[in-house]
Amino acid sequence: VTARVDKSAAVKAAGGIGMVLVNVPGGADNIVADTHAVPSVHLAAQYFAEVTAYAGTAGATASIPVSEIKFDGPAPATADFSSRGPLLAGGGSLLKPDL
DSSP: OOOHHHHHHHHHHTTOSOEEEEEOTTSOOSOOOOOOSSOEEEEEGGGHHHHHHHHTSTTOOOOOOOOOOOSSSOOSOOOTTOOOOEEGGGTTOEEOSOO
């Protein structure tokens, strides 16, 4: 019942530098556009046990790689709230999440 961005703010206040947020089964597994206080990744509940087990091992690490925009392949997903209008910069044949 706590807002996702409040959870990341609590992580930052506690000195954390990143967050893995597990989406509860049957909850909002959709893609959202939250502005988190620390770099955050949403994790489907089905992967919780696996990630928790790894996090408990000595020397466990995690990283978020630098992203790049690719115009020559399909996007893996589009946020639920997003439109699917054509990307004019791509010749009008690509769908993008903007109006």
